[in-house]
Amino acid sequence: xxxxxxIRDLTVTYRRDGSxxxxxxxxxxxxxxxxxVIGESGSGKSTLALAIAGLLPASTRIEGCIDWFLPSRSxxxxxxxxxxxxKTTHIPLGGRDIGFVFQDPSASLDPVMTVGKQxxxxxxxxxxxxxxxxxxxxxxxxxxxxLPDPNAALRAYPxxxxxxxxxxxxxxxxxxxxxxxxxxxxxxxxxxTIVQAEIVALIRQLVAEDGMTLLFVSHDIALAAELAKRIAxxxxxxxxEIGTTAQVINTPHNAYTRALLDAHLGLDAEPLLxxxxxxx
Ligand SMILES: Nc1ncnc2c1ncn2[C@@H]1O[C@H](COP(=O)(O)OP(=O)(O)OP(=O)(O)O)[C@@H](O)[C@H]1O
Numbered sequence: 001x002x003x004x005x006x007i008r009d010l011t012v013t014y015r016r017d018g019s020x021x022x023x024x025x026x027x028x029x030x031x032x033x034x035x036x037v038i039g040e041s042g043s044g045k046s047t048l049a050l051a052i053a054g055l056l057p058a059s060t061r062i063e064g065c066i067d068w069f070l071p072s073r074s075x076x077x078x079x080x081x082x083x084x085x086x087k088t089t090h091i092p093l094g095g096r097d098i099g100f101v102f103q104d105p106s107a108s109l110d111p112v113m114t115v116g117k118q119x120x121x122x123x124x125x126x127x128x129x130x131x132x133x134x135x136x137x138x139x140x141x142x143x144x145x146x147l148p149d150p151n152a153a154l155r156a157y158p159x160x161x162x163x164x165x166x167x168x169x170x171x172x173x174x175x176x177x178x179x180x181x182x183x184x185x186x187x188x189x190x191x192x193t194i195v196q197a198e199i200v201a202l203i204r205q206l207v208a209e210d211g212m213t214l215l216f217v218s219h220d221i222a223l224a225a226e227l228a229k230r231i232a233x234x235x236x237x238x239x240x241e242i243g244t245t246a247q248v249i250n251t252p253h254n255a256y257t258r259a260l261l262d263a264h265l266g267l268d269a270e271p272l273l274x275x276x277x278x279x280x
Contacts, residue, residue, distance in 0.1 A: 003069050004031040004180060004213050005052065010064035012047050012056065012237075021047040023237040024064070031069070031180070034207060034214040036224030036245075038260070039234035045217045048234070049185045052215065053098050068092050070180060092181075096126040099174030099212075103186040105166035109158040109173075115142070116154030119173045126177035141172035144209075145202060164195035168202065175206060182207060185217040200227055221260050225249050233257045 012022040022044045119138035142150035145168040188196040207214045231248040233241040241254040
């Protein structure tokens with residue numbers, strides 16, 4: 001397993017209340033894997049995602065380190081460790097090396113900019129394309145995320161799209177520069193069940209096609225089991241369990257993981273155990 005990034009002893013404190021949102025977390029993310037991060041509200045999932053993306057507020061106290069192993073963009077195969085102390089600027093660039101999809105696409109999309117421009121801007125900025133090529137790329141991406149009429153969508157404003165369509169646009173923008181890592185932070189939580197399933201299927205397909213690594217943040221253990229090959233379970237800022245999806249679902253070591261599973265089984269017993277470890 002080749003690591004894409006390696007997190008060691010990461011502790012994050014939001015200064016406002018002084019309590020630790022993440023406590024001495026260490027984990028590796030393998031290149032090309034689909035890793036789910038689960039836990040109840042307030043367990044530190046988003047904090048981990050934001051720390052990896054270098055998006056935590058400047059006032060946050062961050063201890064520990066995140067080592068990146070990024071292949072050169074020039075196509076040189078040699079890989080080198082890039083240490084980006086969590087206290088300093090990240091070497092990976094958000095938007096280029098890391099695509100981030102948030103829960104609420106309305107908050108991440110600019111309401112007064114056309115969808116086409118928002119996606120084209122990522123390609124223009126990070127891929128060095130001219131505007132015409134960047135718009136052509138945006139159209140291709142809108143086709144890839146299966147917007148019904150990509151030409152019309154290019155000219156549309158976010159408010160003219162449904163919630164699911166907006167999330168597709170946000171995904172298109174997130175992958176426009178060909179990031180190595182796609183982080184989806186509760187990216188389907190605001191959507192109804194059918195649209196949620198469509199977006200999960202879309203993420204799975206795009207990640208496979210582009211060979212991206214996926215960090216899928218969710219409070220929903222069933223969704224996590226459906227999409228991920230490994231699951232990391234967080235509680236109160238601690239990483240309490242990490243393992244393959246089949247292991248975490250079928251033979252959880254931690255009492256909290258068992259409680260999460262029991263809560264799910266109490267609601268809907270069917271899909272979860274069938275899915276564990278069976279998806280490609
Ligand atoms: N900007 C912030 N300022 C102060 N405290 C914060 C901030 N963001 C998160 N926290 C606190 O850090 C802890 C972890 O929050 P975090 O959002 O990472 O958890 P989560 O598991 O993603 O939860 P949720 O699913 O509800 O977003 C919580 O106690 C939360 O209140």
